[in-house]
Amino acid sequence: MPLFAYKGRNVRGELMEGVLEAADSGAVADQLFGTGVTPLVIAPTKRSASNAGAGQSWWTSLTEKSVTPMDVQLFSRQMHTLLKAGVPIMRGLAGLQESAISPAFGRILKDLRDSLDSGRELSAAMRRHPDIFSNFYLSMVRVGEMTGRLEDVFLRLFDHLEFDRDMRDRVKTALRYPGFVVAAMVMAMAIVNIFVIPQFTKVFASFHAQLPLMTRILIGFSDFTVAWWPVMLVLSIGSMLAARSWVQTVAGRYSWDRNKLRLPIAGKIILKGTMARFARSFALSSKSGVPIVQALTVVSQTVDNAYLAARIEQMRDGVERGETILRTGTTAGVFTPVVLQMIAVGEETGSLDDLMDEIALMYEREVDYELRTLSSQIEPILITFLGFMVLVLALGIFLPIWDLGKAALHP
Template structure:
């Protein structure tokens, strides 16, 4: 227990340094460098025969952690796999990778891993000390690689898995953000016209001295309402977003209901459903294929499903498999997984190639997600034109109707 504070004090705090100087031929040079101390920057520049004029510290990377993305972890896994396959010792591989990484937060994290391994921990134990960056699957596969002597192969498998998962996530995000952007643009354009443009016409119509068309009166009423209560609308949207975010974080029951409701949204729900099946299949195939016991592999897959409805279903599958049930039968009992996925898993179990069949299931449903996203995008493009045309065109016509009628009278 006494070693924890010491470990925290050993974390490398990195800074970003901006430097200027003169090169060997007298040419002005400048750049940025990441290092814990100014003297290290000076030594590095002197080693490159650069006459230093100025070194200024720009910002600190607190605790060496910062913002680390899944793609950074994927790059780290590939680089470590390449180094280990080339016969480079693990500690030296850590050092080379830390120096090659451009993101200071990731570089500091790799240095912490190197310090842990140098202090006697195994690679997998060092990874488990950073659960926010390295999930259970990463640590389990590295541990399996250490035990079997195939660490480079396992790291490559982790990198390939991360790459496929990030690709799937990006497609799902595209499916979610595109409709949201369409709605936001439509609301924004309508609000701008009602608050800024319509009042200009209203002042013009007051001098007509004639009754305005019903469509124009309705637009003016909407404009007056928008001018008076627009900030209530903004506050309402902010309050709704805050309520949803807080409820999702603090209440599992609320999060489950929201996840269940999201699966029922037309088109988008189908994309989320197939995405969860693909993530479950890919994670289970990767962990089970690496030699991790099926029950433990299911526990890892449960955390990777991305939807609480599927997380509960996978938890039930894990309990049934632990009592001796076959995986395909346990999946069928949840009444959550598609019949095709259940049948393919059953074939894989009978043939003794469960991991290969799960990978095929993941490939199939990832392709389905891709096709659904493309279909959604192609359908929304004409929908955007129609919605914006109706909103903008309707407001414009309602404003010009009195002018047209006035012209016909004259």
């Protein structure tokens, strides 16, 4: 996404400036208002949002290990422990910087300390490093700052990052076997098209006979690929770059986030995981006494999905008009009937925050079940695909063998 340089003033009237990454200037303004900064100037820029690596040689920058998600996860756990023990945040960051295993992350911590020294809030300091701290991470830290429960937020973030890493590992494990099978079949198709079928062409040509239709189709596809592969490569790269640029626009991001929720298998996992984030952060805000309208504004930034964020903002607008959470949630159309029933009970009993925690647990259990059964869900699709590939290979290879005898007897 593009970078924007900004200048603004915080609630104490102090001048704040920096660089943020966002889809457009309006998104930058929303981020600044969410962190308590009133923007004065927002302009596009090409300079990096962080100077944490300034002064390094190009060889050090090239060979140094970059910051990993595990570094951020460990940082979250350490911050929870330090804040819970009553250690001042500046002293805690100084200790983490000295003990940091990763030099790159140590420089990030130094930049956070410098930003806090200059009067910035922690979320605003972290926002200078969008490639390290995600929008969800920043929004959760902002919730912790607003509620005064930053240590609880860091524990939530640690649990979330651990769950997210476990989810990614499970998906990779489930896709490893199908990936190997599909790669082997594609390789077999390439070998047959390039080396096997052309031999049939020579034999049948010596008998002045015509190859079967499926074999001719495979040969034609092979010849087309060999002749036009540079054009196909350029078109593929151009299509990927165009799609990436489109997704970075506001309309493209909204459309992509909406459509990926409709994917056959991954869509429901993404939806349930995202709604678990929403429920967790909303419960935390509600328990801390944040007004519902303000909580929905901040929580909408934690879902990391433009389509669902728009639905949550629609709920916020409905609450501002005096509607209930149940009515706005029904209108949003992203909650299941069971969740809506739990929201209704929470509003009637005044324990909406506890019910939101239950909703988050329910979604997390469903995501865990979906991941455990992911392999069994992929198997029917894989078997169908392999059956089609085997059929094509059988018709393309065995039909010429069956017709070879007839061609030899009737040259």
